[in-house]
Amino acid sequence: MILLRIRGALASGAIALAVSGCASIAPDSSFAEVSALVEARTGAAPGWARTDEDRAALSASVDSLLEARVGMDEAVAIAFLNSPAIQSDLEELGIARAAFLSAVLPPNPVIEVVRAARGNELEVKVSVSLLELLFWPQRARAGEARMDAARADAARRLAEAAADVRIAYVDYVAARQALDLYEQAESAGEAARLAAQAIYAAGNIARVDLDRQRQFAARMTAERMRAEGRIGPAFERLTAVLGLDGQQAAALQTLSRLPAPPNRMIDADRVAEEAVSDSFPVAVAEARLREVASRRGIRNVEALLGDVELIGEFERQGRWSEAYGLGFTLPLDLGASGRLRAGAEFRQAWQQLQQARLESLTASRSAAMRAEAARELALFHRDVSLRISADVFDGVVRDFNAMQIGMFELLQARRDRVEAGRDYVQAVAEYWQARADLERHVRLADIETSSDPSRRQETPANAPSPATHDRAHQHEGHVH
Known part of the structure; x- marks a missing residue:
């Protein structure tokens, strides 16, 4: 009632604006928009546990995913439902929503009520920021831009989290695969050592050949121990990036080995084009520039007048008396510093947008180049190095059994076979890690192209024939 008496027609207009402003606040669709963006980028939709019912539903979904073997995509899905870090990032949307509501609602009036200790005197003072009221639409636009930035930043964080999950997954599976490789090598080395011991006892090989075999077996044991130390x-x-507790971690079953890279090439230029047009960091920078632009006019006026208040005072001494006024501060520099700040903030936001576009372009292109180089290397090891090492080893074993070569040549062939398997495992892991890094910028599955025959690795003249291809593939990462 006091506000109505002070404002008159102005109060009626303000109340009408407030009602229309409240009515125009749509239900919060921020999470649905972020979820759609993230699913398009990562292939998995995040879940946000805002209630006990939400938490129970997400936990049930995680348990269901853990019942089967978990691949890279399933690992991302689990993290999106279960990781406390990701849930914490999603809460930024709630914080941004609260700031948005404050921006689109009218400014709050300040009411002061003073009653004298004696007598019947009562003083009521009501004030409201006139500038905030006049620039209410601009504040609302700035709030909308800030909300857009929060949505884009949430999507960026989730894309980064998905990449981190994939990299952690590849590290673990590659470590297990390397351990499997060296366990096989250790078993083969120990069996060969025992055989060499028997042959030496029969006087058919020299002591140095036995010692070489013992050295190889010891080296394979050391490699197995090193690989085993990486597993934990x-x-x-x-388990940390997935947000798994002890019981859930015990139920986790990953792939036994990493899949081979696809034959499709990665076009770095096309990746860069898609990344710039669909970059989350660029979207954040664009929204922040819109926010700064929306606030620039407000800042310039505030720099000149400071805070302008519309004041109404009522005092009762037997009867009510009224007084109205206007209060403002006048900066001694006549707003020069404030206008300088507003201009600098705008130019800074514009330059940050240009830098975001540049970084998105160069980072996505370089990530695509790394992924393509890793893909080609992994396929080369699979299609050439492994097959050659398999054929060489088979030939050396035949010659050794025919007593045409000695123990040293056999050991060297076995060592080369182990190194070929290790190189292949490392190359495959590097590809999937580089791909995960690339998908911070773009969903690669949407833009992969068929392999260009002109860029395929030529097969050396001494490579095995196509008839041996299937046999060689059966030995990927294995030692015999």
Whole structure:
């Protein structure tokens, strides 16, 4: 009632604006928009646990995913439903929504009521920021831009989290695959050592040949121990990014080995084009520039007048008396520093947008180049190095059994076979890690192209024939 008496027609207009402003606040669709963006980028939709019912539903979904073997895509899905870090990032949307509501609603009036200790005197003072009221539409636009930035930043965080999950997953599976490789090598080395011991006892090989075999067996044991030492830390990192507790971690079953890279090439230029047009960091920078632009006019006026208040005072001494006024501060520099600040903030936001576009372009292109180089190397090891090492080893074993070569040549062939398997496992892991890094910028599955025959690796003249191709593939990462 006091506000109506002070404002008159102005109060009626303000109340009408407030009602229309409240009515125009749509239901919060921020999470649905972010979820759609993230699913298009990562292939998985995040879940946001805002209630006990939400938490129970997400937990049930995680348990269901853990019942089967978990691949990279399933690992991302689990993290999106279960990771406390991701849930914390999603809460930024709630914080941004609260700031948005404050921006689109009218400014709050300040009411002061003073009653004298004696007598019947009562003083009521009501004030409201006139500038905030006049620039209410601009504040609302700035709030909308800030909300857009929050949505884009949430999507960026989730895309980064998905990449981190994939990299942790690859680290763990590659560590297990390397351990499997060296366990096979250790078993083969120990069996060969025992055989060499028997042959030496029969006087058919020299002591140095036995010692070489013992040295190889010891080296394979050391490599197995080193590979075994990587398993625990890699598993702990994976369970952390997935947000798994002890019971859930015990139920986790990953792939036994990483899949081979696809034959499709990665076009770095096309990746860069898609990344710039669909970049989350660029979307954040664009929204922040709109926010700064929306606030620039407000800042310039505030720099000149400071805070302008419309004041109404009522005092009762037997009867009510009224007084109205206007209060403002006048900066001594006549607003020069404030206008300078507003201009600098706008130019800064514009330059940050240009930098975001540049970084999106160069980072996505370089990530695509790394992924393509890793893909070609992995396929080369699979199609050439492994097959050649398999054929060489088979030939050396035949010659050794025919007593045409000695133990040293056999050991060297076995060592080369182990190194070929290790190189292949490392190359495959590097590809999937580089791909995960690339998908911080763009969903690669949407833009992959068929392999260009002109860029395929030529097969050396001494490579095995196509008839041996299937046999060689059966030995990927294995030692015999």
